[in-house]
Each structure stands twice: as C-alpha cells, then as structure tokens.
Amino acid sequence: MKILVTxxxxxxxxxxxxxxxxxxxxxxxxILLCRSEELGEATIREIENSTRNKKISIILCDLAKLNxxxxxxxxxxSDHKYLDCIFINAGLGYAAKRVETVDGMDSxxxxxxLSQFMLTLNLxxxxxxxxxxxxxxxxxxxxxxIFWDDMQMKKNWSxxxxxxxxxxxxxxxxxxxxxxxxxxxxxxxxxxxxxISKTVWSNQINIIPVSMRIMATIMKYLGTFITIEKCGMIMxxxxxxxxxxxxxxxxxxxxxxxxxxxxxxxxxxxxNREMQDKLWNISMELCNDEKTTEIANNLQSNAK
Numbered sequence: 001m002k003i004l005v006t007x008x009x010x011x012x013x014x015x016x017x018x019x020x021x022x023x024x025x026x027x028x029x030x031i032l033l034c035r036s037e038e039l040g041e042a043t044i045r046e047i048e049n050s051t052r053n054k055k056i057s058i059i060l061c062d063l064a065k066l067n068x069x070x071x072x073x074x075x076x077x078s079d080h081k082y083l084d085c086i087f088i089n090a091g092l093g094y095a096a097k098r099v100e101t102v103d104g105m106d107s108x109x110x111x112x113x114l115s116q117f118m119l120t121l122n123l124x125x126x127x128x129x130x131x132x133x134x135x136x137x138x139x140x141x142x143x144x145x146i147f148w149d150d151m152q153m154k155k156n157w158s159x160x161x162x163x164x165x166x167x168x169x170x171x172x173x174x175x176x177x178x179x180x181x182x183x184x185x186x187x188x189x190x191x192x193x194x195x196i197s198k199t200v201w202s203n204q205i206n207i208i209p210v211s212m213r214i215m216a217t218i219m220k221y222l223g224t225f226i227t228i229e230k231c232g233m234i235m236x237x238x239x240x241x242x243x244x245x246x247x248x249x250x251x252x253x254x255x256x257x258x259x260x261x262x263x264x265x266x267x268x269x270x271x272n273r274e275m276q277d278k279l280w281n282i283s284m285e286l287c288n289d290e291k292t293t294e295i296a297n298n299l300q301s302n303a304k
Contacts, residue, residue: 001028001132002083003239004076004123006063006116007090008032009043012139012196012235015228016087017043019236022051028240029055031080033072033090033119035062063090063115064101066287073122082129085239088116088170089139091163098157105286106152108162113169118287120173121295127189133243134189136174137235140253141195142264144168146279168270169279171253175266176276178251183303190250192238195264196231197255237261 003020007013009032020028030047034040040058047056061072076083091112099107105114120136127134144164147153153162174191181189234256238246253264269275284293 001085001240002031002080002130003028003085003087004031004033004059004083005087005089006033006119008087009034009036009039011089011228012231013087013089014043015230015232016089016235016239017056017232018047018050018229019232020239021047021053021056023236024240026051026053026055028053030057031076032056032058033061034058035060035068063111064103064107066103066110066115066118066289069115069118070289073119076123077126080126082131083123083126084130084132084134086120086123086127086136087139087239088120088136090116091139091166093159093163095159095162098153098162100152104152106154106157106162108159108166109151109153109169112163112166113173114283114286116170117173117283118289118292120177121292121299124189124295124299128187133246135239135246135250136177136189136191137238138170138174138191138193139196140170140174140193141167142267145269146172146275148278151282168267169283171266171270172276172279173283175251175270176273176280179273180299180303182251184299188243188247190243190246192246192249192251193253194235194238195253195255196226196234197257 005013005017008017017030017032021030032040032043037058037060040060044056044058048054059072059075062068092108101107101110103110127136144167146165146168147161150156171193174193177191181187249261253266254261255264280296284296
C-alpha cells in the first residue's frame with residue numbers, strides 16, 4: 001500500500017506511519033506531508049531505524065498557506081502515479097490566541113479542514129488508480145458545530161471551537177464524498193471517519209499551559225492516554241484491509257472498542273445534504289482555485 005499521511009511527524013500521524021512502515025514485511029510505502037524539512041527528515045530516520053523500511057519520504061507543505069497546498073499537489077501528482085490511501089490527520093490543537101493565516105482565515109479552520117479539503121479533491125484521481133481500493137481515512141471526533149455566520153471566528157474564538165468546527169466540517173465532507181462516489185459508476189473509493197477512543201500522548205504536551213500539562217500527566221498515569229504506536233496498531237487495519245471491507249465502512253463514523261471497529265451514530269447536521277452542499281460551496285469559494293472547483297463540479301455532474 002502507498003499511504004500519504006498529513007501531519008505525519010507527530011501524534012497519531014506519526015504512530016500510523018511507524019506501524020504501517022513496520023508491518024507486512026515492510027512492503028508499505030509511506031509519504032509524510034509536513035511543513036518542516038528538518039523534522040520530516042528526522043522522522044524518516046527514526047522510522048527507517050526502527051522498521052528497516054526505506055520507502056519513507058516527505059512532501060513539504062504548510063497547510064496554513066493555500067499556495068503551499070497547490071505546490072504539494074503538483075509535486076505528488078508528478079512523483080506518484082497512484083495512491084492507495086490518504087490519512088487526513090494534520091491539525092492544530094491548543095492555541096493561546098486566534099491566529100489568522102496569510103490567506104485571511106482562522107488557522108484552525110484552514111489547517112484542520114479547508115487545506116485538506118483542497119488536497120483530497122485534487123488527489124482523488126490517484127486514489128481511483130489504486131489496485132487495492134483507494135480510501136481516505138479522516139481523523140475526527142464527535143460533537144462540534146459549524147459557525148455559519150462566523151466561520152473564521154473573528155467574534156467568538158476559542159481553540160476548542162476551532163478544533164470542533166473543523167471536525168464537523170471533515171465529517172460532512174467525507175459523507176458527501178461517499179454519497180457522490182456511490183452514485184458514480186465504475187469508481188470505487190471509500191471515505192471513513194475514525195475516532196480514537198483514548199487520548200493519544202503527543203507533542204501537544206509541550207505547548208499546553210502548565211496547569212493543563214500537570215493534569216494530563218496525572219491522567220497519563222491513570223491510563224487515560226495511549227502511545228502513538230498503540231494508536232497506529234489500532235488504526236492499521238483501516239489502511240490495509242481489502243477493498244470490500246473498506247467499502248463496507250465508507251461513509252461511516254467508527255471507533256475501536258472491545259477489539260473491533262464499531263459504528264458511531266452520526267449527528268443529523270452532518271447528514272443534512274443541504275448543509276453539506278452549503279459547506280461544499282463555501283469551501284470551494286474559499287479555496288479560490290480553478291482546478292479544485294473544476295474537480296468538485298465534475299464530481300457533482302457525474303453523480304447526477
């Protein structure tokens with residue numbers, strides 16, 4: 001399998017990359033999308049040393065800059081004839097204040113959702129060429145809402161709201177993609193939302209306030225957290241299972257419980273097609289990218 005992992009140098013993304021690189025006799029190729037070349041190269045060395053897998057590479061991309069996303073898309077299309085899987089995982093967590101990107105958007109909205117909306121749409125053609133069954137796995141969580149009148153959170157910002165809005169947006173996106181592909185003859189790509197049941201111990205511990213860090217450390221010793229490697233082991237089957245098994249999960253929101261993947265009942269707002277279309281159109285407008293708009297429009301036309 002050839003897997004592209006966004007946010008692959010830390011947390012869940014790194015855990016998934018490490019586990020996949022070391023399984024099935026090191027046959028999997030892992031591409032890490034990251035913004036730091038230094039951290040990316042260090043992650044490659046770490047994974048190679050622990051797994052002996054030499055098929056690890058990086059694509060540089062700062063998701064807070066849409067021009068970077070366009071450049072990364074061009075690079076991936078040039079370097080790879082197909083992809084088997086994309087793990088939509090990268091995201092900002094704790095922040096002390098609202099940060100606006102160079103594109104004029106709230107950084108949580110753009111990094112956690114919009115840039116990966118654009119990335120996914122522009123790489124669907126590579127997933128369609130997979131011989132193993134193309135799939136997109138979304139790192140998502142429950143709850144949250146879309147702030148339709150204040151998407152960029154200029155009025156009532158909090159990092160929690162920023163995170164949760166992006167989570168709802170990703171879930172709406174994956175359901176819409178599933179429904180579109182279900183209506184297109186001959187094209188089979190699956191879209192799956194996954195929520196890890198325990199918090200993953202990651203580099204976030206280094207940037208959160210001291211009071212939160214102390215509480216997190218206590219919770220770690222109480223067993224509330226799991227390692228990135230354990231997370232990778234739990235998630236690995238989503239990336240390696242056969243096409244039929246993956247398609248059965250497509251359009252669904254799942255978690256891991258009692259040694260099996262189980263469904264989570266999705267919220268009505270996420271399943272509302274009118275709201276999905278509204279978010280889809282707003283996202284295309286914000287991307288302001290001719291190719292992305294063309295792909296999105298073609299998908300909808302072909303699904304009719």
